[in-house]
Amino acid sequence: MKLVRRNTGSGPQLAVVDGSADLVDLPGEHDLVPLLDGRLQDAADAALRTRATVTAEADADLLAPLAPPTFRDFSTFPEHTAGIVKLFNPDATINPVFWEIPTFYFSNPHAIVGPTADVPVPPNCVDFDFELEVAAVVGRAGRDLSVEDAADHLAGYVVLNDFSARDVQFHEMSLLLGPAKGKDTATALGQYFVTADELAPRRSGSSFDLRMEVRVNGELIGSDRLDNMAWTFPALAAYASRGTEIRPGDLLGSGTCQGGCLAELWGRHGRDHHAPLGPGDVVTTSVELLGGTTNRVVAGAAAVPIEPFARAAEYRAQ
Template sequence: MTYEASAVVRTGVLDGGSVRGLATGTTLEYLLATGSLEEAGADAWRSPAEVRELAEVRVLAPLRRPPSVRDGLCFLDHLRGCYRALGRDTDLPEVWSRSPAFYFANADAIVGPYDDVPISPGSTMFDLELEVGAVIGRGGRDLHPDRAEEHIVGFTLYNDWTARDHQVVDMAQGIGMAKSKDGAITLGPTLVTADELEPFRRDGRLELTASVNGVELTRGELARMDWTFGELLAYVSRGADLTPGAVIGSGTVPGGCLLEHVDTPDPGDFTGWLQPGDVVSLAGTGLGETRQVVTPAAAAIPLRSVAARSGT
């Protein structure tokens, strides 16, 4: 995990209600890039630089600036749920069965598991998304789907905050996700190593939940991914390098966003979009829990249109 105490940021190992910290300047990004995570973990247990009570520290995102972030769409029922809420045909085009979709996300927008999250400027349709992020430990290229998961060092909860009204513009422009996904990505509270999480995944007991103001929005299982992490990583690495520390999102657990719960013909009339003061929590078996307060948006500085500048 990554935490701040006495104005110093450290990487450490969570030990129940306490944190065993490594030397100042040791980041999780560095440990992954140098292949020294396991050794550092042993050092934290054997001879920590400090030991603090968890309640005394500020928990940050485990990876504050990963080298890259990609977000997949591996739960196809999430897409069907969005289509259903929007009154669209839920029979997905055949292209969705050929390969897992993904897009590049904003690695500079990472926030911690208990940080406040402002609504994206200009948005009135702000949403959450319940996901799991896989973190690459060993780099690779052209990975085989049967062995690609061997490159995952661990997992973390991932909230893909989304401005749905901005997404309408992104989709109309047709070159991919942009301002709709630019505001914030939550990672945390810790990086849970693959071996620690494996018993829950193997037994199908990795349950994921999202709630708003204490009311459960959805409950699902990681095992219900249509595209596995191995298949997603194989596709992502096809002709491309995956580097240590890269984060790959699972895509949204079905029902794990407000868009799937829209109950009005015009999504803009839906009263459930996130508002300042709302408290959003994600939780996962073995992964912990996030808890974040939504805050007001900054004012959106207007732009002149190209048409206005040309006088048309």
Template sequence: MRLVTYASPTGDDRVGLVVGDQVHGLEPGVSLLDLLDAGTLAAAAEQTPSEMLPLAGLTLRAPLQPRAIRDCTGYLQHLRNCQGAADSPVDERNHQFPAFYFSNPAAVVGPYDDVAIPPGSEQFDYELEIAAVIGRTGSNIPLDEAESHIAGYMLLGDWSARDLQINEMELGLGPAKGKDGATTLGPMLVTPDEIEPYRSRNAFDLGMTGYVNGELVSEGRWDTIDWGFPDMITYTSRGTTLRPGDVIGSGTVPTGCLYEHFAKDPAGFRGWLRHGDEVRLVVERLGEIRQRVVAGAKPQPLSSGY
């Protein structure tokens, strides 16, 4: 199944099942998170549509508003590509577990929404990633059971204010305001059976591309990932509980952000994202997100007492 959340002509947001080029709207008042909580996602295909609309032209929201977002470092080559600018080697501990940080669920935006540059940032960037959505509760999940907890996959656009991120990470607390502005999820939730024929290594043989103003900037493949989602789920569930609607991010596919290009060739770097730029991120079988970068607010001053 492929499911979207869309703005219905009746004025509310609804979950819809994508069938060809049509959307079969489900009953109003039920969110994708509600379906996951109730364990009725699979039954959505059997429901009588409340409305049937062409997919083209619909306003799509983020498929769901997640309870939590954990973004992992699945692609170690991404870290290697960045190390030149960061002037630090890849820590050996990245080979021992898929490190992650918590992102901001309140900052989730839809697949075609404008994205504002965070206040005070002059080095705005995108990151091309995959999201796995947890479909059922689990704690201390064994590796051989981890995939059974995945309800589906979608694109994840991790928007990053690199100057803010680097400045605050020197304090040793991880990314905070540098990743706080926006996270894109969409355009649809794709259930695992839809991409099973493409299984390869510890992921799926599907292309991932990113464009800025029509220029191809990022190009990679999902199955080059080092830590697959089963490892991520097993690790992130240690000593805690993953809930339906939690999102696990894959980390950035190699070449999947501007920072990598800056690190590899500062003199030939194309520059950071600016007001008016259009970013398009595509993953085969999962769809695409397309967003315009807009100017953000000015940072409000802090007290001068320190």
């Protein structure tokens, strides 16, 4: 089953995609997350029986299919990681910790945008980048889950493009904290939420046998397959639930696939390999069965100056 959220004059409206690719509204349902408690299938079946409101997908203003309460973004593609580390040291190799834990950072759920939304360049950013990923959506709450149990807590999947201000990100991470403002402006979600059962026939190794592609202004920049992940989505959910609780709607990003961002390509081929994103560029992602995103980059706001407390001069003088 595939679901979307479309924009209407009265706000977001949840709809299921029928066999003809038309969008059939789920009457009275505006948000995917409350239905993930087990009511989603019944609500979609009822909508398809009555077909009270049907909209052609081409005529719909599609939003992100859900508004996640939290967003954890992992790192699971070793080839991507191997390229990124060379951005700082050409002789660097993957940190062994990559194979010990599926590490993640918390990103901003309020920065989620839709599949065709304009994306502004973040303040103070020169090296603007994209990141092609797939995210799992938690469907059931759980705590301290095993990997085996965690599989039943995943409701479905969505394409994710994690736009990144690389210069801002690397500057702030020099303080040995995770990325913050470098990931804070926009994360685009694909048009479809696809339930887990739809992908079951494409199960392959660690993940699913699905081709992933990203283009800038129509030019293919990178491609990979989702089953090149080194950690499974249930492993991500199990780790996310360790010592805490995951809840319906929580988003678990796969991390960037091989060739799925400019920073990796800069690490492998040099900074001149491809220019950073700028106003007017159009970034298109696609993943088999899951859909994708097409976002135009636009000029953003200037940074508002922020000065440290006056005592900072005393510390600088020491």
